[in-house]
Amino acid sequence: MRDGLRVAAPCKINLHLGVYDRRSDGYHPIESIFQLLEFGDVLWIDSLKTSSGIELCVEGPISLNSSVPPEQNIAYKAVRLFQSASGDDSGWYICLEKRVPLGAGLGGGSSDAAAVLLALNRLKGYPLSGQQLENLAAKLGSDVPFFIKCGIAETTDYSTANADQSYAGTEYASKAYTGTAYITGRGEQIELIDVLAPWCVVLVNPALHSSTPEAFAMLDRFRQKSGAYPKPLIGKDRLVRTLESHPASWTFYNDFLEVFMEIGRPEMQQSYSAILRDLKDHGADFVNLSGSGSTCYGVFSAVESAKTAYKTLLKRWPLVELTFPLARRGNAVVQ
Numbered sequence: 001m002r003d004g005l006r007v008a009a010p011c012k013i014n015l016h017l018g019v020y021d022r023r024s025d026g027y028h029p030i031e032s033i034f035q036l037l038e039f040g041d042v043l044w045i046d047s048l049k050t051s052s053g054i055e056l057c058v059e060g061p062i063s064l065n066s067s068v069p070p071e072q073n074i075a076y077k078a079v080r081l082f083q084s085a086s087g088d089d090s091g092w093y094i095c096l097e098k099r100v101p102l103g104a105g106l107g108g109g110s111s112d113a114a115a116v117l118l119a120l121n122r123l124k125g126y127p128l129s130g131q132q133l134e135n136l137a138a139k140l141g142s143d144v145p146f147f148i149k150c151g152i153a154e155t156t157d158y159s160t161a162n163a164d165q166s167y168a169g170t171e172y173a174s175k176a177y178t179g180t181a182y183i184t185g186r187g188e189q190i191e192l193i194d195v196l197a198p199w200c201v202v203l204v205n206p207a208l209h210s211s212t213p214e215a216f217a218m219l220d221r222f223r224q225k226s227g228a229y230p231k232p233l234i235g236k237d238r239l240v241r242t243l244e245s246h247p248a249s250w251t252f253y254n255d256f257l258e259v260f261m262e263i264g265r266p267e268m269q270q271s272y273s274a275i276l277r278d279l280k281d282h283g284a285d286f287v288n289l290s291g292s293g294s295t296c297y298g299v300f301s302a303v304e305s306a307k308t309a310y311k312t313l314l315k316r317w318p319l320v321e322l323t324f325p326l327a328r329r330g331n332a333v334v335q
């Protein structure tokens with residue numbers, strides 16, 4: 001019998017993202033709706049029976065810079081943080097099947113880190129509480145507590161993901177599982193939302209890396225030069241009411257998108273404009289940019305339209321995925 005766990009690390013999109021002026025601590029407060037999707041990375045985590053070290057293997061369609069040492073990978077850092085906080089002196093083997101591009105605005109690395117923390121906590125008999133895990137997650141990155149909160153790695157063993165990138169046989173253990181949240185602060189203030197999500201998503205990435213620090217710096221420069229002010233805080237109740245309406249009536253926005261279209265690199269402006277237009281032309285009810293880029297997405301209420309868009313856009317762009325919100329399936333097995 002295997003001792004390890006094979007766990008899913010689903011990505012997220014920002015259905016809405018308002019960014020506010022930088023605080024004295026250097027962080028920008030945000031107001032956002034995060035949505036987990038089925039598409040994501042997969043990790044195999046097992047103990048090293050004869051060692052107390054860490055072995056990290058990265059494979060899959062997304063290649064990482066081979067010159068970057070494993071110690072700088074966020075999954076590796078998550079192991080070290082867990083060991084320090086729990087007193088664990090075990091050795092661990094982590095195999096990361098990377099599918100989510102870096103700098104894509106999908107939280108791939110943050111999800112990997114959360115998956116590691118939650119899986120190690122399970123394998124060691126839950127020495128850390130949920131709050132302790134969230135506190136550790138905040139040290140790794142602003143988005144990591146969200147993935148911890150949703151409990152994405154609290155899974156049983158499941159079979160290898162199938163060819164269309166969905167997670168076959170994934171069982172989520174928590175009955176309170178949800179993939180939707182209202183996020184404020186620097187990302188650490190998380191309120192889970194219980195909503196239906198009767199729609200699907202087509203992700204399109206133009207193979208451009210978008211640096212989050214550079215995006216925030218660009219937003220600051222844009223507002224300073226243009227005299228633009230952040231939009232008013234919308235509030236959870238109003239955002240949830242919008243989320244519960246048909247996607248065609250959504251008024252969500254992403255503050256970064258406006259900045260990129262005004263002062264972003266020409267290739268970024270051209271790619272985003274073309275992708276969003278393609279998605280709309282193929283029946284998307286709502287289109288937006290996720291995070292600080294570089295993935296655009298379309299929300300479709302009609303699955304057949306989404307399938308057509310996926311097949312067509314796959315011929316035009318480097319990475320295209322048809323996927324579903326995890327909240328749509330709740331605690332059920334994903335087939």
